[in-house]
Amino acid sequence: MDINYKKTKEVFDTETIVTSAVILACMLLFSFFPIKSNYFQEITLSLAFLCLVPFLYIKIILKKELHNFGFQINKWREGFLIMPICFLIMGVLFYVVFKYTGFKDEYFLGNYEMTNSFWYLFVYEFLIVNLIVFLYEVFFRGFVMFYFKSRFNISAVFIQLLFFLLFLSILDQLSLDYIFYMMTALLAGLIAYKSKSLLYSYLFSIIVLIASDIIYLKLTK
Known part of the structure; x- marks a missing residue:
């Protein structure tokens, strides 16, 4: 009993509590600042709270x-050996989501006029999405997962996923629109681990x- 208590105490020490608070603070501070479709402001806030801090x-x-x-x-x-397995899982998810859900009708990309222009779409995909x-990799897989990895091993993959889902919830983005981001967060965490x-x-x-995005546009445009 004493040994288990000691192990629990070591896992949930002051550093872990403070680090968890810093993670939450970064996510909350990012959400508190109104962006109003200002990409420059969004990029600045993202770099500040998800990378610099x-x-x-x-x-x-x-x-x-x-x-570390x-x-x-x-x-x-x-890294390369596990990626094909993860791609296969995502392929199955693509099929299920596009065929059996309302994703095609709800996805936010369908509301963007830039999808009618190849160059605007190119900039969006290879600059904004990139x-x-x-930033998500740096913050959730890098900062969050690798910090908790030393304490929780493989469970750190799911811990970073929970933080990511909380982040989406804070931003009011926990919806079908972001299903691929959610699943990617889990599998990317496994690959990084x-x-x-x-x-x-x-x-x-x-x-x-x-x-x-390409599959979505092929099916809807």
Whole structure:
């Protein structure tokens, strides 16, 4: 009994509580600032709360190296070996979502006039979506998952997913519109966990999310 209590105390120590509070604060502060379709402001806030603050916290407060948070190219075999399995899972999800749900009618991309212009769509996919994916990987897989990995092992994959779902809920985006972001968060977390690198989870995420948009446009335009 005493041993179990000691282990629990070590897991939920002051550092863990403070780090969890910092994670929540970053998500809440991001949501508190009104954006009103200002992409520059959104990018600035995203970089500040999802990238800069975690970076400073890791370096100044935790005093840890960035390679401990996925900023490395480590187990590339594990990264590339698990990706096909994850792509297969996403392929099944694509089929189910597009065939059996109202995703095609609800997806927010359908309301954007830029989908009628190849160049606007190109900029959106390869700049906006790319930046979003990068920041989500840095914050949720890098900062959140790799921090909790040392304490909870594989459970850290699900912890970062829960934080991501909470983030979407705070932004009022916990809907079918973001189903691929949700599933990608889980599988990207698994890829990052196995490879100990954000590179492979980033590649997986960007391919999946751009592919989902392309499939959507092919089916609806």
